[in-house]
Amino acid sequence: MYSYRWYAYVLIAVNLILEPFISKWFSIGVAYPDMLLILMLMLSMGRKDNQILIVSAATGFVYDMLYSRFLGPMTVLFFLRGLVTIVIGRRFKQENVLMLTLAGFAMALVSRVYTIILSVGFKDFFRAFGMFIADIGFSALYTALIIAVVTTIMFLIYNSYGRRSKRLLYGQNNRDT
C-alpha cells in the first residue's frame, strides 16, 4: 500500500461512488470537473504500462454498470483515455505538467462531447450546440486547471524528498535513475 497507485485506485473507487455528487459539490456555474480523468492522469505520472489501460477500462466498465443505460460506452471511452495517456507518457517526459494539462483539457473536451452525444443523440447535440458549448468548454477548462495544480504539486513532492519520495510515489526504486 505504499505505492501511490494504490491511493489512485482507492480514489477512483471512491470517485465512482461519489460521481452523482461531484457536479453538485465542485461545480462553478455550469462547469464541473471530470474527476476520473484527473485521477487517471495522476496515475499516469507513475508507471506507464498496460496496467493503466486495464485500470481505465475497468473503471469505465464499473461506471457503465453504475450509471450508463447499457454496458460499454464509458468502458470504450475510458480505455481510449488510458491509451492516449500512455501515448503521451511515452512521447513526453513523465512529469511534463504542461503536456498533461493540455492533454487533460483535450480529453475532457472530447469526453464531455461524447457523453452529451450519448445522452441526447447527434441530432439534438448539434441543434443545441450553442447551449452545450459553454458547459463543455468551461468544464474542460476547469478540469485542466485542476490537473495543472495537482500535477505541479506532485511534481514538487517528487523532486523534494529524493529516492524515498519516488518510492512512496511510484512504489518502486531506481525506476528512473
Added chain:
Amino acid sequence: MKLLKNKKFRIILIVAVFVIVAILSINRFSGVNIIRNIVTIPVSWIQKGIYNIDQYFTEKRFTRKQYQELLEENKQLRAENEHLREENAAMSFLEDKNRLLRQALALKDIFEGYDIIGSNIMGSDPGNFVYRYKIDIGTRDRVKPDMPVVAANNALYGRVYSATYTTSVIVPIIDENAGISGWISKENGGHVNIKGDIRYKERGLCLIENVSDNVELVVGDVVETSGLGGIYPKGILVGVITEIFYDEITNERFGVLQPYVDFNSISTVFVMMEKTE
C-alpha cells in the same frame, strides 16, 4: 487449456466477452443486466448514506442562508416601511390641511358677511391660570381685537385679545376672561351665559350660568352663539352640555359645557372679519 495460457488469446477472449455483454445489455430486459447488481447494490447503500449526509448539510446551509436572506429582506422592508410611513405622514398632513381648507370654505358659506382668514397657532401660554394662544397673523392682515376666532368645524375657539403687526393673541373660550352669550340650540331654547371658569378650564370645559327659570337645560343640549354682545355672530357652535347642577345658596342653575374645540390638538384657526363695504 493451452489456448488459455496464450496472452493474446486471453485478451481477444476478454474483448469478445465484453462486446457480447455490451450488445446484449442494450436490451433493457436482457438478463445480462443482472451483473450490474454486483456493483449497484453495495454502491447504492453507500450512496444513500452519503446522500443523507449531503442533504443534512445542504439543509443546514440552506437554513443559514435563508436566515441571512430573511435578515437582509427584513432590513430592506424596515427601510421601505420607514419611507412609506414618512410618505404617509406627509400625505395625512396634506389630507388634514385639505380637510381644514374645505371646512374653512364651508365657513365662508355659513358666514357670508365675514371674511375668513386662516392662521396657524404659533404657541400657547398655559401658564399659571392664564391661557393665551398666539397666531401668525396681525394688524398687517387687518386683524383687530375682539374679532371672533373659530375652528374649521365651525366651532368657537375664542376671540382676538390683542394684535401686533404680524401676530395676535387669542383668548380661548375656556379662559375666565371670556364671556359669551349662548343659545340652547333646540326648539324653545333660550339664552345662557358661557364663561370660562378656573375650576374647569384645566379640563378644557366652560361654565354655563345665568340660566333663567323658563330655560329647559338638559345634558346633551348643544349650545351655539346667540349673536348678542356684539362680538360673536349668531350660529357658531360652542359645545355640548355635559353636566347640570343647582346651587342652593344662590338658588341658581349651572351647567358644564364641553367645547367642540380640542384646545390641546388644534393648530389652525380662522379669524372672522366683518366685511365693511
